[in-house]
Amino acid sequence: MSRSSKYPEQFRQDAVALARSSTRPLAQVARELGVNHETLRNWVRNAERGESAPSSETTVGEQERELRELRKRVAELELEKEILRKAAAYFAKEMGR
Structure with a gap:
């Protein structure tokens, strides 16, 4: 086109x-x-x-690169979620004093 x-x-x-x-x-x-x-x-x-x-323009290498980037982003988000969970538990305990 x-x-x-x-x-x-x-x-x-x-x-x-x-x-x-x-x-x-x-x-x-x-x-x-x-x-x-x-x-x-x-x-x-x-x-x-x-x-x-599927797009013929998307190569297997591009898909693998995108998959690696997405996995890295998921790991970052899981770490952020864990930090926020711990912070919420800490502040909930502090508020209970």
Whole structure:
């Protein structure tokens, strides 16, 4: 999809999110955004296709790197949680004096 669009990528993503979350008809959402309803329909379809098929641009190395980063972040959050748990127990004991 090297074809350029007159709409920025972020606008298209936001429009798709709005169309998916809205109870209004797609044509009405498109009209409110000032885009053709078929254009919005295509954006939604493309987003659905992109979600169902794994990206060929994502390599195994990138996935492994992301997994390492996520595991590191989980470890940091678990440590923070433990520190906060201990602090809460300490202050609860102090308040009981």
